[in-house]
Every structure is written in C-alpha cells, then in structure tokens.
Amino acid sequence: MQNTTLDTLTLVVRGGTVVSGQDVIRADIGVAGGRIVALADGLPPAPEEIDATGQIVMPGGVDVHAHIEQVSATGLMTADDWESATSAAALGGTTTVLAFAAQHRGMKLSKVVEDYARRAAAGAVIDYGFHLMIGNPDAPTLDIELPALIEAGHRSVKVFMTYDRLSVSDEHILDILEIARRHGALVCVHAENHGMIAWMSRKLLAAGKTAPKYHAHAHPRLSEVEAVRRVIDLARLAEAAVSIFHVSTREGVAAIRAALGDGAEVHAETCPQYLFLGPEDLDKPGLEGAKWMCSPPPRGPRDRDALWKGLERGDLQILSSDHAPYAHDETGKLKHGPESSFKQIANGVPGIGARLVLAFDALAHDGARGLVQFARITAANPARIYGMAPAKGVITIGADADLVLWDPERRRTLRDADVADRTGYTPYAGRTVRGWPHTVLRRGAVIVRDGALCAAAGSGRMVARSL
Numbered sequence: 001m002q003n004t005t006l007d008t009l010t011l012v013v014r015g016g017t018v019v020s021g022q023d024v025i026r027a028d029i030g031v032a033g034g035r036i037v038a039l040a041d042g043l044p045p046a047p048e049e050i051d052a053t054g055q056i057v058m059p060g061g062v063d064v065h066a067h068i069e070q071v072s073a074t075g076l077m078t079a080d081d082w083e084s085a086t087s088a089a090a091l092g093g094t095t096t097v098l099a100f101a102a103q104h105r106g107m108k109l110s111k112v113v114e115d116y117a118r119r120a121a122a123g124a125v126i127d128y129g130f131h132l133m134i135g136n137p138d139a140p141t142l143d144i145e146l147p148a149l150i151e152a153g154h155r156s157v158k159v160f161m162t163y164d165r166l167s168v169s170d171e172h173i174l175d176i177l178e179i180a181r182r183h184g185a186l187v188c189v190h191a192e193n194h195g196m197i198a199w200m201s202r203k204l205l206a207a208g209k210t211a212p213k214y215h216a217h218a219h220p221r222l223s224e225v226e227a228v229r230r231v232i233d234l235a236r237l238a239e240a241a242v243s244i245f246h247v248s249t250r251e252g253v254a255a256i257r258a259a260l261g262d263g264a265e266v267h268a269e270t271c272p273q274y275l276f277l278g279p280e281d282l283d284k285p286g287l288e289g290a291k292w293m294c295s296p297p298p299r300g301p302r303d304r305d306a307l308w309k310g311l312e313r314g315d316l317q318i319l320s321s322d323h324a325p326y327a328h329d330e331t332g333k334l335k336h337g338p339e340s341s342f343k344q345i346a347n348g349v350p351g352i353g354a355r356l357v358l359a360f361d362a363l364a365h366d367g368a369r370g371l372v373q374f375a376r377i378t379a380a381n382p383a384r385i386y387g388m389a390p391a392k393g394v395i396t397i398g399a400d401a402d403l404v405l406w407d408p409e410r411r412r413t414l415r416d417a418d419v420a421d422r423t424g425y426t427p428y429a430g431r432t433v434r435g436w437p438h439t440v441l442r443r444g445a446v447i448v449r450d451g452a453l454c455a456a457a458g459s460g461r462m463v464a465r466s467l
C-alpha cells in the first residue's frame with residue numbers, strides 16, 4: 001500500500017521544515033490527486049518537485065471572516081470582487097476563505113445564496129464557503145429556507161446585534177440559534193450593543209464631533225462587553241454553540257473566558273486590526289482617518305495584550321481578517337463626500353492579504369511553539385470550528401495539499417502601492433515584517449510562484465462542510 005502510494009506521487013515538496021499539527025518536523029510532503037499522501041524524510045522523486053530547503057512549510061491559511069463582492073444594507077458594493085479578493089488572499093498565503101451571502105430586508109435567502117455562489121464560482125482562485133447572513137428573519141426565511149440551506153452544506157449563519165438595517169432582535173437570535181443547533185450550523189455574531197452606539201453617536205454629532213476619530217468614541221468598550229455577555233446567555237438558553245466575531249476588548253476576552261470556564265460552547269476570534277492598530281490611527285487630518293475605521297474600533301495597548309494572551313490560552317481560537325474593503329474615495333469610504341461625518345463613512349479595513357504576514361512576523365520567530373501557534377490560529381482552528389476539517393487547515397495525510405512555503409528571513413515593508421486587493425491602501429503601511437510566503441499550493445496546484453499569482457479565475461471550489 002505504502003509503495004503503491006509512493007509510486008503514484010505527482011509532486012514532492014522536499015526538505016522543508018513542516019508545521020504539522022502540534023509538531024514541527026523536517027519532512028518531504030508527497031502529493032497525489034491534490035491530497036497529501038506521504039509525509040516522511042527521503043521520499044522518492046516525483047514528476048514535479050518543489051525545493052523547500054530553508055523554508056517553513058505551513059498549512060494554507062484559512063480565513064473565516066471576509067466581505068467579498070458584498071453589497072451593504074445601504075447599497076454600497078465592496079471594492080473587491082471574488083477574483084481580486086481571493087488573489088490578494090492567495091498572495092498572502094491564504095487558500096480557503098469563508099465570506100458572506102448577505103440577505104437584506106425583503107430579500108429571499110436562497111436567491112441571495114445562488115447569486116453569491118455564482119459570482120464566487122466565476123472569480124475565486126482559492127477554495128471558499130459562505131456564512132448565511134440573516135437580515136430579514138421572516139417566517140419563510142427561518143422556517144423553510146434557512147434549514148434547507150444549512151442541510152445543503154452552508155454550515156454557518158451570521159447575525160448582527162447592531163446596525164439600523166441589519167440588526168436582529170434577541171428573540172430572532174434565539175430562533176436562529178435553535179435552528180442552527182437542530183440542523184447543524186454555527187451562529188456567528190457581531191456583538192455590539194446597538195442602543196449604546198446610537199446614543200453615543202447622537203451626542204457626539206450634536207456636539208459637532210464628526211471626525212473619523214470619534215467613531216472610536218461612538219463604540220464604547222461597554223457596548224461590546226454587554227453584547228458579548230448577552231449573546232452567550234442567549235446561546236445558553238437555546239442550548240446552542242455560538243461564535244463571537246472580532247473581539248476587541250480585554251473585558252470581552254474575560255467574559256468569554258468565564259463562559260468557557262462554565263462549560264459554555266463559545267468560539268471567538270480577533271483580527272489584525274485589534275492586535276496591531278490603536279484608536280490613535282483614526283486621528284489624522286481631514287478624513288484620512290477613515291482608512292482605519294472599523295467596527296468595533298481598535299482599542300488600547302492593554303486590550304492588545306489581553307487579546308494576544310487570549311489567543312495563547314485558547315479563550316480566542318481564531319485570527320481572521322474581517323476583510324471589509326472600501327477604497328478611500330467616492331466609490332467607498334467617501335461616498336457621502338468631503339464633509340462626511342464618521343456616521344456616514346463605511347466601516348471596515350482591508351486585511352485579507354496582510355493577516356498572515358503580520359501574524360507570522362509576530363509569532364513565527366520564537367521557536368516551535370510560535371510556529372505551532374501560528375498554524376493553529378490561522379488555519380487548523382478555523383477549519384475545524386467551521387466544519388472544514390480534516391480536508392483543510394492541517395498538513396496531515398489525507399488532507400488537501402494546501403501548502404504555503406514561507407521564507408522566514410525575507411523582510412518586506414508593507415506599502416499602499418503593493419496591495420493586491422482593490423482598496424488601494426493598507427492600514428499597516430510602513431511596517432516591516434520578517435517572513436514572506438513565496439509559493440502557495442491549493443489542492444496540489446501551484447497558485448503563487450515566487451510571489452506571483454498563477455491561478456485562473458474560477459479555479460477555487462466550494463468547500464464541503466459538516467458539523
């Protein structure tokens with residue numbers, strides 16, 4: 001059996017330092033039929049060979065939070081389409097993404113999913129799936145469409161606790177949690193208290209405080225903490241698991257840690273903008289600070305420390321991008337013109353390409369522990385929690401050959417001019433990172449070679465998921 005397998009290898013990634021689950025090993029990786037079929041030193045030659053000497057071989061990144069070719073509730077289209085967003089993802093070492101099929105008021109969910117799936121199939125260069133975003137929780141959506149779509153393999157649902165045109169009541173969240181539990185899906189939540197944000201925004205605007213930096217004041221830390229605690233309790237009542245998106249505060253981490261200690265089934269993520277940015281980034285002349293506006297906003301140094309610690313202890317299991325791409329011009333952030341208040345500026349920062357290089361720089365130069373932690377929070381955990389394991393997220397026999405070769409010593413300074421997404425900027429411009437992904441394989445096919453994309457639009461596939 002073993003020899004038969006070795007005879008049929010189509011590709012060997014040779015001589016790299018492989019981060020496989022809990023281990024960091026020197027091994028060759030043998031690939032056949034797009035899957036990893038052998039993991040050992042000294043594999044026989046194959047028709048295609050990739051030399052990984054001196055390189056770190058990581059599992060392809062799994063980004064479970066990105067807004068791609070998505071129309072907002074106010075009708076604003078993201079700067080990226082499927083091809084541009086997933087190209088930027090691939091160049092940054094990500095080979096699987098979960099994005100949104102966004103239902104707004106009055107829309108039929110199954111039609112929404114059909115439209116988004118068609119666009120993804122035409123454009124994606126990496127593998128993908130969808131969170132079903134529920135903005136219209138009427139009876140047909142909840143009773144008929146949502147259960148059918150979950151059963152069809154869309155194993156996650158997104159709800160908002162804030163935003164005028166998107167938020168869902170606690171009662172509807174309970175309904176959705178119960179449906180998800182029954183049919184096998186995970187509910188993901190944007191947890192911020194709507195009333196607190198509306199009240200703070202009204203007071204700030206009335207006082208003439210309209211600049212982007214006031215966006216951070218309008219989203220008080222208490223608004224996150226209250227909503228995190230509330231949705232955990234809603235999930236407990238519905239006896240369902242819940243996943244909390246983009247945790248930004250130390251009190252949010254503490255609330256999740258306490259719930260986990262009580263045995264609650266809570267998953268949580270944070271994002272690069274909460275680990276590497278601060279409220280001071282929004283404080284720039286004119287509307288420049290709009291580039292750093294996202295919800296929740298970046299917090300302070302003590303929060304960043306707590307988020308890193310939360311990731312290390314497993315209170316937070318996932319590092320996602322929450323890539324929400326809007327250009328800093330009239331097509332995006334500045335749609336309402338040069339006099340826009342923070343309330344009129346689209347929320348969101350790009351990061352689908354920067355997520356992994358920032359995390360690699362921060363984690364991967366600290367020995368085996370850091371390498372394993374990087375692979376865990378950027379690939380293995382998100383794949384497992386969202387029902388994509390064992391095909392995605394780990395370098396192991398039987399998994400898809402989604403592999404990234406990192407040059408651990410390559411230094412590069414992030415610049416607006418180099419971004420591959422269509423926002424035209426990076427919130428991390430000027431930062432120098434150490435470590436860069438130069439070769440990326442998706443199901444055994446090279447999609448990035450020496451830092452250049454070589455994948456066709458539409459070559460990504462929808463990932464089969466089960467929970």
Ligand SMILES: [Zn+2]
Nearest residue numbers: 065067322324
């Ligand atoms: Zn988001």
